[in-house]
Amino acid sequence: MPTAIAKPADPSITVIQDSTCTFCGCVCDDIDISVKDNHIVEAKRACVLGKSWFFNHAVDERPSCLIEGKPASVADGIERAARILTDAKYPIIYGLSDTTCEAQRVAVGIGDWIGGTVDTTTSVCHGPSGMAFQGVGEVTCSLGEIANRGDFIIFWGSNPAESHPRHFTKYSLMPKGMFLPNGRKDRTAVLVDVRKTKTARAMDMFYQIKPRRDFEALWTLRAIAKGFELDPTQVFDDTGIELARWQELMDQMKAATFGVILFGMGLTMTRGKHINTEAVLALVRDMNAFTRFVAKPMRGHGNVTGADNVVSWRTGYPFGVNMSRGYPRFNPGEYTTSDTLARGEADAAMIIASDPMANFSQAARERLKVIPFIALDPKDTPTTRAATVVFTTATYGINAPGTVYRMDDVPIPLRPAFKSPHPSDFEVLSGIERRVKEIKRSRHPA
Numbered sequence: 001m002p003t004a005i006a007k008p009a010d011p012s013i014t015v016i017q018d019s020t021c022t023f024c025g026c027v028c029d030d031i032d033i034s035v036k037d038n039h040i041v042e043a044k045r046a047c048v049l050g051k052s053w054f055f056n057h058a059v060d061e062r063p064s065c066l067i068e069g070k071p072a073s074v075a076d077g078i079e080r081a082a083r084i085l086t087d088a089k090y091p092i093i094y095g096l097s098d099t100t101c102e103a104q105r106v107a108v109g110i111g112d113w114i115g116g117t118v119d120t121t122t123s124v125c126h127g128p129s130g131m132a133f134q135g136v137g138e139v140t141c142s143l144g145e146i147a148n149r150g151d152f153i154i155f156w157g158s159n160p161a162e163s164h165p166r167h168f169t170k171y172s173l174m175p176k177g178m179f180l181p182n183g184r185k186d187r188t189a190v191l192v193d194v195r196k197t198k199t200a201r202a203m204d205m206f207y208q209i210k211p212r213r214d215f216e217a218l219w220t221l222r223a224i225a226k227g228f229e230l231d232p233t234q235v236f237d238d239t240g241i242e243l244a245r246w247q248e249l250m251d252q253m254k255a256a257t258f259g260v261i262l263f264g265m266g267l268t269m270t271r272g273k274h275i276n277t278e279a280v281l282a283l284v285r286d287m288n289a290f291t292r293f294v295a296k297p298m299r300g301h302g303n304v305t306g307a308d309n310v311v312s313w314r315t316g317y318p319f320g321v322n323m324s325r326g327y328p329r330f331n332p333g334e335y336t337t338s339d340t341l342a343r344g345e346a347d348a349a350m351i352i353a354s355d356p357m358a359n360f361s362q363a364a365r366e367r368l369k370v371i372p373f374i375a376l377d378p379k380d381t382p383t384t385r386a387a388t389v390v391f392t393t394a395t396y397g398i399n400a401p402g403t404v405y406r407m408d409d410v411p412i413p414l415r416p417a418f419k420s421p422h423p424s425d426f427e428v429l430s431g432i433e434r435r436v437k438e439i440k441r442s443r444h445p446a
């Protein structure tokens with residue numbers, strides 16, 4: 001299991017060096033965790049969110065499998081799950097952002113075998129970015145390049161001070177890089193947002209735009225970049241910021257050596273959604289006529305970027321993919337889970353490491369309550385409590401090995417701390433896939 005183990009003074013403690021925190025999209029892989037009696041007692045270098053993730057981890061005492069609330073063997077659970085999925089006319093698979101790429105790959109395979117719909121939590125966070133990338137393309141880079149080169153950093157609708165606490169110190173503000181020997185002093189940082197979040201305190205400039213006017217603000221910058229004359233009154237009415245301040249920002253953007261826009265859900269989930277993201281990607285593309293500029297989404301959950309990558313390399317699309325015709329079709333709004341449930345179309349579901357019963361619309365939750373569904377989760381949640389078949393699984397990163405993707409699409413291996421009595425998502429899904437294939441073959445012999 002663990003790949004790098006140090007010898008501490010206390011022999012009852014095991015230290016796993018360079019372990020990976022999967023709590024947020026930074027996926028920090030430099031955490032030294034100390035384990036005593038199957039409890040994590042220290043998580044060196046983890047931020048407050050990471051520490052809470054490691055310290056509050058406890059192996060769930062529930063049985064590894066429940067069928068209709070009664071303890072069952074994992075083999076029986078797999079059999080029942082495979083039957084539910086193969087008997088359905090419109091089965092859906094949802095979640096996937098808090099599990100390993102290996103498990104995600106198998107889940108997409110099951111979706112293909114059952115002619116189902118595969119969707120991830122991207123559809124309720126950065127889904128609009130996934131659509132915009134397909135429409136506009138992406139001028140991108142790794143977080144390492146930002147750390148070594150990024151001298152003009154714009155955070156747009158994101159609040160890393162609270163959501164990704166080590167982003168500033170590891171990548172975007174503080175590190176002394178190859179071309180930024182003085183670290184923070186060599187960088188200019190800007191926040192564009194509708195409210196003054198904690199991130200604003202760490203910035204050199206703050207642009208408080210009107211709510212729901214990101215699209216107008218981005219197109220104002222695009223127009224200024226191209227040298228179009230704008231009406232100052234209209235710009236102020238549209239964005240809440242004077243034209244002269246936008247001009248000042250654009251002048252600094254053009255003067256940068258390596259500019260970066262890091263955008264969050266304040267951009268992607270407000271009015272405009274995917275056209276907001278298209279606007280930021282188009283602005284960055286425009287800026288490359290003057291200097292090097294890139295854009296990156298600030299991804300939230302640990303392996304949501306892995307989910308996008310795995311679903312993309314298996315189907316060609318990042319989320320909301322329907323395979324009922326034997327080939328993948330992508331149509332957000334039609335094949336996204338909150339919609340297929342709310343319209344009453346899905347007649348069976350498998351939810352992996354996600355809790356739609358806690359955060360979907362009333363209509364979607366009502367539908368989920370009345371259809372048979374399977375839930376895989378290390379935790380007891382409203383979704384696992386309503387499921388027909390529940391698998392309590394090992395926590396990825398802490399108990400289960402595998403691969404996750406950092407928010408900049410860099411794959412990172414996991415170094416788990418100790419074994420769980422529960423199977424991993426990968427093991428359960430592999431069992432379900434095997435049974436699904438057998439059932440399908442028995443019904444349609446060659």
Ligand code: SF4
Pocket residue numbers: 021022023024025026027028045046047048049050051164165166167
């Ligand atoms: S920044 Fe994110 S990945 Fe890094 S330690 Fe904190 S919560 Fe974990």
